[in-house]
Amino acid sequence: MTHPKFKSIKSIRGMFLLIFLAFAGILVFTHCNTAEKSEVKTVALTELQEKTLRFISPLPENAFTEGMNQSEEIIELGKMLFFEPRISKSGLISCNTCHNMATFGVDQLPVSVGHGWQKGPLNAPTVLNAALHDTQFWNGRAKDVEEQAGMPILDKLEMAATEEHVVEVLSSMPEYVERFKAAFPGEENPLVYRNVGNAIGAFERILLTVSPFDHYLRGDDGALTERQKDGLQMFLDAGCQACHRGAAMGGDMFAFFQTPKERETGVANKGRFDFTQRESDKYFFKVPSLLNIAKTYPYLHDGSVWSLKETINIVAKDMLNKEFTEEETALIADFLETLTGEIPEYALKIPILPPSEANTPRPRFDI
């Protein structure tokens, strides 16, 4: 292996720090209330909890509220745009087509299908908790969810629209004009393409899914079974947290990786190289988040593996040179199931979209 395996993007992450502070605040709050409320769980941490917290930070208990640090107007507009098919060229494809809320923010396909039944080269990651990543896309070409959200809309393989089309569509509907004004009150011309991404990003920032593992890390030792804790111990002993760390258990560094399918076929995605054009970035991909991993199959950047256990074995062998017994793999899989969180109710409620007007551009199906 001639490449260094890992590249950290930032040494200290503001988000990371904030979440730790929130966590500390909750601990203090919980402690202060112990005397009155007998049902409050003890915050004395076990050795395993403490060890884990050196690498992984839990989502705050009130993650949904914390994520709502922008106005209701921008978040609701963002949700509407997330479900809005008319911002695609065909009028058929919305963000939710590939990032389906019914299936944990993914399409459960190896690679997504877009305009004209065209397929892209990479597996669509979940939008759930995506705001916790340091960068967006497998190659990190967008710095945040706001920048990311604007890109698939314009991709010829995905929604195949143009900035002009999107602005024309939205400007044709009085309700959207009003909603952009309310969402971006300080701006003279709020209905611009950049703000489409800004609004969708604001919505995505609330897509935080609190899981049993979060409860466990916040002091509830009973949130995991003994078997799941054994799986966590195995996960840490193997060293998975070297990459799958932080609040998203991933998303904050790039690593050299080729899938078995890519090795077999000799046709490999080039990862971060496609963005930076640096030879040293060739075949480097963003470490995926493990949150909701049991629900966001198929796995690896080309979606070539359907089984979670098979994925565990592939990654462990390739990244850590570990070979697990069948039971060890099963234990880790059982632990990973505890990362499945609750999707906020608000995100599951379909918004009613305003009707098209006479001057709303019509759908086009040509490729």
Next chain:
Amino acid sequence: MTHPKFKSIKSIRGMFLLIFLAFAGILVFTHCNTAEKSEVKTVALTELQEKTLRFISPLPENAFTEGMNQSEEIIELGKMLFFEPRISKSGLISCNTCHNMATFGVDQLPVSVGHGWQKGPLNAPTVLNAALHDTQFWNGRAKDVEEQAGMPILDKLEMAATEEHVVEVLSSMPEYVERFKAAFPGEENPLVYRNVGNAIGAFERILLTVSPFDHYLRGDDGALTERQKDGLQMFLDAGCQACHRGAAMGGDMFAFFQTPKERETGVANKGRFDFTQRESDKYFFKVPSLLNIAKTYPYLHDGSVWSLKETINIVAKDMLNKEFTEEETALIADFLETLTGEIPEYALKIPILPPSEANTPRPRFDI
């Protein structure tokens, strides 16, 4: 014109009667409570209300509850299946793809786009209030929503699955196996293809949207503006209620119709003939429901007209030999806006779908 224009399917409709009985019940109930509740509106009907009620029946106020006359288990299962893309061959297309709840149960496209980006010949009608129609599809080839629901899943242009595929997919997931058992408790082998349609149909039966016009017909004269009432008067004077009658304001008869586009191009859908093979059914289409008509564009059976006003003029000229002034057309359009109803909250809440298992059939994209 050599064809008789209209064919009634049934002379008396059970649904029609039931809704009138429910309406009568509400009247009695409201009357009995008038003494105590000063805010209850008078039920003395105006002449226009009475005239309208000879042709059109309102949805009951508690339409959502009335629709829920099957078990919660079958309705919830039906909702999951409605949002389930894995019952399509590609794993990408669900009922909600073309009958999008965010856009009043339609895709707002001239004709729908299905498997392999293929297009069908006809505009997808809304699923909202579809259970009130006497038959399903533009050609009436399905007798009810239960029978209808099973057909697009198998259509090569739409979801392109087979019965075997659907049963194999659903049987592979323990949660679905349990849910079919709970939804069809008397059946030895509940997870069969027929019950997929039965469950989706049960869900569709609750998709009743109560509108300002329903409130008006139930005695609230203030639910419509004077202008909207003038539009209603114009609608009745023109004779639109000859076809657009009953609880769905349509859906209970077939009429000869060719769209301007079909006449111009000389390429016309054959309508009910495709189903019955009777020469006398050639170019006969089910009269579409007018409920939520302002939101379910584009119009006519080939989705060839985007404007509601243009549609009003086309149909009035063609079916009733009427030519409206611009103001008359606008009045009728204003009245038709009052048929936009409320989608039940329950239907807008996206269900979380169970995860695929190792033996769940994988998506296939070939045509």
